[in-house]
Amino acid sequence: MxxxxxxxxxxxxxxxxxxxxxxxxxxxxxxxxxxxxxxxxxxxxxxxxxxxxxxxxxxxxxxxxxxxxxxxxxxxxxxxxxxxxxxxxxxxxxxxxxxxxxxxxxxxxxxxxxxxxxxxxxxxxxxxxxxxxxxxxxxxxFRWQPQRLIAEQLAAWWQGNAAEGRTSILAAYGLGKAQRLMRLLPDAGPILTHGAVEETTRILRDQGYALPPTIRVSAGVDAKSHPGALVIAPPSALGTPWARRFGPAAEAFASGWMALRGIRRRRGLGTGFVISDxxxxxxxxxxxxxxxxxxxxxxxxxxxxxxxxxxxxxxxxxxxxxxxxxxxxxxxxxxxxx
Known part of the structure; x- marks a missing residue:
C-alpha cells in the first residue's frame, strides 16, 4: 500500500x-x-x-x-x-x-x-x-463586501479628511494589500508611501504590474509639502513619530480583522476598512x-x-x-x- x-x-x-x-x-x-x-x-x-x-x-x-x-x-x-x-x-x-x-x-x-x-x-x-x-x-x-463598495468608502474618507485639512494615513500590509488599495483609489491627490511599502511597490511595478505613481516618504515629504495626501504605511507605523510628522491626521487600518469591532476599539481606531486578501x-x-x-x-x-x-x-x-x-x-x- x-x-x-x-x-x-x-x-x-x-x-x-x-x-x-x-x-x-x-x-x-x-x-x-x-x-x-x-x-x-x-x-x-x-x-x-x-x-x-x-x-x-x-x-x-x-x-x-x-x-x-x-x-x-x-x-x-x-x-x-x-x-x-x-x-x-x-x-x-x-x-x-x-x-x-x-x-x-x-x-x-x-x-x-x-x-x-x-x-x-x-x-x-x-x-x-x-x-x-x-x-x-x-x-x-466573515462576509466581505464587493471591492467596489470598499473603494467608494476609502475615497469618501480620504476626500473628507482632505477637506478638513487632515492627512489620511492608511495602514495596510506591504505586499499585496497596499498595492491593491493604490489601484482602488481615485486620482484624488498624491499617494505617499512608507519605505517598506515603496520598496515592494517598486519591485512589482518593475515586473509590469500596473500601479499608480507614488512618492516615498523621506526628508521634506510631509503634510506641508503634500497637502491632502494619502499615506500608505505598515500597521506598525501607526501612532509612531514617523506618522506624527504629518500633523493633523486621520488613521485607519485596512484588514479583514476590522470586521470585529473589538479589535478596532482596542487599537484606538475610529475607522477600519474591511478588506482582506x-x-x-x-x-x-x-x-x-x-x-x-x-x-x-x-x-x-x-x-x-x-x-x-x-x-x-x-x-x-x-x-x-x-x-x-x-x-x-x-x-x-x-x-x-x-
Missing part, C-alpha cells in the same frame, strides 16, 4: 516521494513556496521554488538565496511526483501547489481569495482528491466545492469550527497545525468573536 502523498511534520508539509516541503517554517533542503509573505517564505532553506512573479519580492526579502521560478501551469517532475503552481488570487505571484502521483492529486492552497482584485493573478480552482485549505476567516460572520466564509466554501475534493485538511485560522462544519457537510476533514500567520498575527491574537 502506498504511503500518504503528503505528511505533516514539525518543519512543514512534506512530500517524501519528491523530498521537498511546502512553505516550511524551519530550514529544509528544498522548499516550494506559495508566495512572498514572511510567514510562508522564510529564510534558511537550501533551495527555493516559487512562481516567476513571486521570485523578485522573495529575493528582496530573503537576500542571497538559491531560488528558481516556475510558470503558472507548468508541470515539473520532482522525484516520484508531478508538481505545478496555480493562481491563488491572494497577492501578486501567489500560488496553490498541485502534487500528483499515479492518478492521486493533492492541492495545497497557501493563502487565497476568490474575488478578483484587478492586481493579483485571479484564483483558479484546481481539481483534486485532497485539498489543504487555509481558513483564516473560517467563521460565518484571504477568502471569506462563502469564498472558502465555494473554493472547496470547486476542487471536487472529498478530503479536506484546514489550517491557519479557525480550524476547529471550520473542520466541524466540513464534517457536517460530508467531507472527510482534518486539521494541519502550522506556524503560518505572522502577517496578520498582531490582529489575530485579539480575534475572538465567540
Amino acid at each position: 502506498s504511503s500518504q502523498l503528503l505528511s505533516f511534520t514539525d518543519r512543514g508539509i512534506y512530500c517524501a516521494d519528491g523530498d521537498f516541503y511546502i512553505d516550511p517554517w524551519r530550514p529544509v533542503a528544498r522548499a516550494l513556496v506559495t508566495h512572498g509573505h514572511s510567514d510562508h517564505a522564510r529564510w534558511g532553506h537550501a533551495q527555493y521554488l516559487c512562481t516567476h512573479q513571486a521570485l523578485p519580492v522573495i529575493r528582496h526579502r530573503l537576500g542571497d538565496i538559491r531560488a528558481e521560478g516556475i510558470a503558472y501551469g507548468e508541470t515539473r517532475q520532482i522525484g516520484g511526483v508531478e508538481v505545478s503552481f496555480h493562481p491563488a488570487g491572494h497577492v501578486p505571484g501567489s500560488a496553490q501547489i498541485r502534487i500528483a502521483r499515479r492518478g492521486e492529486v493533492w492541492v495545497v492552497s497557501g493563502d487565497y481569495k476568490v474575488e478578483a482584485d484587478g492586481l493579483s493573478e485571479a484564483f483558479d480552482p484546481v481539481r483534486c482528491h485532497t485539498f489543504i485549505s487555509e481558513c483564516t476567516f473560517g467563521l460565518p460572520l 484571504h477568502a471569506d466564509w462563502p469564498g472558502l466554501n465555494a473554493a472547496i466545492r470547486a476542487t471536487g475534493a472529498t478530503r479536506v485538511f484546514v489550517t491557519h485560522g479557525y480550524t476547529t469550527p471550520f473542520r466541524r462544519w466540513l464534517e457536517e457537510q460530508g467531507y472527510d476533514a482534518g486539521i494541519v497545525q502550522t506556524e503560518f500567520g505572522a502577517e496578520e498575527s498582531d490582529a489575530a491574537v485579539e480575534a475572538d468573536p465567540a
Whole structure:
C-alpha cells in the first residue's frame, strides 16, 4: 500500500516521494513556496521554488538565496511526483501547489481569495482528491463586501479628511494589500508611501504590474509639502513619530480583522476598512466545492469550527497545525468573536 502523498511534520508539509516541503517554517533542503509573505517564505532553506512573479519580492526579502521560478501551469517532475503552481488570487505571484502521483492529486492552497482584485493573478480552482485549505476567516460572520463598495468608502474618507485639512494615513500590509488599495483609489491627490511599502511597490511595478505613481516618504515629504495626501504605511507605523510628522491626521487600518469591532476599539481606531486578501466564509466554501475534493485538511485560522462544519457537510476533514500567520498575527491574537 502506498504511503500518504503528503505528511505533516514539525518543519512543514512534506512530500517524501519528491523530498521537498511546502512553505516550511524551519530550514529544509528544498522548499516550494506559495508566495512572498514572511510567514510562508522564510529564510534558511537550501533551495527555493516559487512562481516567476513571486521570485523578485522573495529575493528582496530573503537576500542571497538559491531560488528558481516556475510558470503558472507548468508541470515539473520532482522525484516520484508531478508538481505545478496555480493562481491563488491572494497577492501578486501567489500560488496553490498541485502534487500528483499515479492518478492521486493533492492541492495545497497557501493563502487565497476568490474575488478578483484587478492586481493579483485571479484564483483558479484546481481539481483534486485532497485539498489543504487555509481558513483564516473560517467563521460565518466573515462576509466581505464587493471591492467596489470598499473603494467608494476609502475615497469618501480620504476626500473628507482632505477637506478638513487632515492627512489620511492608511495602514495596510506591504505586499499585496497596499498595492491593491493604490489601484482602488481615485486620482484624488498624491499617494505617499512608507519605505517598506515603496520598496515592494517598486519591485512589482518593475515586473509590469500596473500601479499608480507614488512618492516615498523621506526628508521634506510631509503634510506641508503634500497637502491632502494619502499615506500608505505598515500597521506598525501607526501612532509612531514617523506618522506624527504629518500633523493633523486621520488613521485607519485596512484588514479583514476590522470586521470585529473589538479589535478596532482596542487599537484606538475610529475607522477600519474591511478588506482582506484571504477568502471569506462563502469564498472558502465555494473554493472547496470547486476542487471536487472529498478530503479536506484546514489550517491557519479557525480550524476547529471550520473542520466541524466540513464534517457536517460530508467531507472527510482534518486539521494541519502550522506556524503560518505572522502577517496578520498582531490582529489575530485579539480575534475572538465567540
